[in-house]
Amino acid sequence: MVKVNTVFFMKIRINGEEKEIAAGLNIAGLLDELKIRPGRVVVELNRAIISRETQESTSLKEGDVLEIVHFVGGG
Amino acid sequence: MQDVFKLGEKFYQSRLIVGTGKYKNFEETRNAIEVSGAEIVTVAVRRVNITDPHKENLLDYLSPNKYTILPNTAGCYTADDAVRTCRLAREAGVGNMVKLEVIGDDRTLFPDVPATLEAAKVLVKEGFIVLPYITDDPITAQKLQDIGCAAVMPLAAPIGSGLGIRNPYNILIILEQATVPVIVDAGVGTASDAAIAMELGCHGVLMNTAIASARDPILMAEAMRLGVAAGRKAFLAGRIGKKLYATASSPLEGILA
Numbered sequence: 001m002v003k004v005n006t007v008f009f010m011k012i013r014i015n016g017e018e019k020e021i022a023a024g025l026n027i028a029g030l031l032d033e034l035k036i037r038p039g040r041v042v043v044e045l046n047r048a049i050i051s052r053e054t055q056e057s058t059s060l061k062e063g064d065v066l067e068i069v070h071f072v073g074g075g
Numbered sequence: 076m077q078d079v080f081k082l083g084e085k086f087y088q089s090r091l092i093v094g095t096g097k098y099k100n101f102e103e104t105r106n107a108i109e110v111s112g113a114e115i116v117t118v119a120v121r122r123v124n125i126t127d128p129h130k131e132n133l134l135d136y137l138s139p140n141k142y143t144i145l146p147n148t149a150g151c152y153t154a155d156d157a158v159r160t161c162r163l164a165r166e167a168g169v170g171n172m173v174k175l176e177v178i179g180d181d182r183t184l185f186p187d188v189p190a191t192l193e194a195a196k197v198l199v200k201e202g203f204i205v206l207p208y209i210t211d212d213p214i215t216a217q218k219l220q221d222i223g224c225a226a227v228m229p230l231a232a233p234i235g236s237g238l239g240i241r242n243p244y245n246i247l248i249i250l251e252q253a254t255v256p257v258i259v260d261a262g263v264g265t266a267s268d269a270a271i272a273m274e275l276g277c278h279g280v281l282m283n284t285a286i287a288s289a290r291d292p293i294l295m296a297e298a299m300r301l302g303v304a305a306g307r308k309a310f311l312a313g314r315i316g317k318k319l320y321a322t323a324s325s326p327l328e329g330i331l332a
Contacts, residue, residue, distance in 0.1 A: 015122040034125055040132045041123055042166040047159075049166050067122065069163055071133050073104060074119025074149050075094030075234070075261075075283030 010062040027055040041070045080278060082256055083172045083204040083225050087114045091303040094283025101136040107286055111296035115143040117174055120160050144169040148176050154194035161198055172204040184234040188215050199223040208260050211245040217252055226255050228281060232262025235284040239268035243275055250276045266302030273306025
């Protein structure tokens with residue numbers, strides 16, 4: 001018997017919360033899915049900053065830790 | 076007389092730097108800052124609320140084309156966290172000037188001085204224009220200046236305390252040896268506090284709570300604009316010396332006998 005193991009989703013952490021997202025999604029796609037305007041945020045993947053230009057070409061994988069930050073009021 | 080303020084690579088007309096925290100909403104933030112005349116505004120770096128991403132963004136109200144955006148490292152308790160925050164902030168594309176604060180304790184919000192020095196070294200090396208928040212300690216100010224910070228920002232009193240300039244003499248010593256701008260950061264409560272800082276010879280004043288938490292933030296923003304401007308002019312004009320006894324202002328000749 002052949003065991004078929006197809007993974008459609010993967011678990012990653014976004015801003016401290018565990019999320020299930022579509023397998024193979026890249027960062028630009030994720031921001032789009034979360035309805036976040038890419039122009040106003042900065043993304044860090046596993047502690048490395050992902051520039052706006054490389055968000056499209058950076059694919060996510062199971063267990064990734066993502067931080068999406070922006071500017072808020074502060075002193 | 077043209078009296079411009081150079082900070083980092085740019086020149087400014089206003090010597091008042093304001094924070095953007097604690098306002099009722101973005102509209103009040105924008106209006107108060109407009110009235111304050113400030114050209115540099117501080118912001119914090121925080122996680123986006125991913126469950127409600129539709130929220131408006133602060134920068135929709137404070138255009139980086141109009142204001143110099145000065146990201147802070149508020150909430151950072153280690154040099155590493157502060158450096159990480161600055162790198163993220165720089166990636167946002169609003170320049171490379173940062174307000175470095177490494178907090179030592181959440182009750183006083185006093186800075187962790189050794190960690191601030193450590194972070195400043197890394198950030199200067201990475202090309203940041205570093206404006207560190209420090210205690211009113213001349214030795215620390217000197218060290219940060221030597222590291223290559225673009226200004227030093229001694230506190231007047233604890234952040235948000237409104238206690239005013241607690242130690243004008245330390246500020247004077249910092250000013251005497253400074254080769255970079257000295258900006259009083261934190262502790263200002265009202266317009267006279269801002270004026271005192273400027274009269275001492277400080278190059279600028281940074282505040283947030285004093286305006287944002289005033290009963291009428293817009294009116295207080297105007298008061299602070301005038302307080303900073305008045306203090307600066309008084310400093311440039313050169314105040315009279317203090318004397319114990321009176322000196323008559325009216326002529327002593329021609330008094331009716």
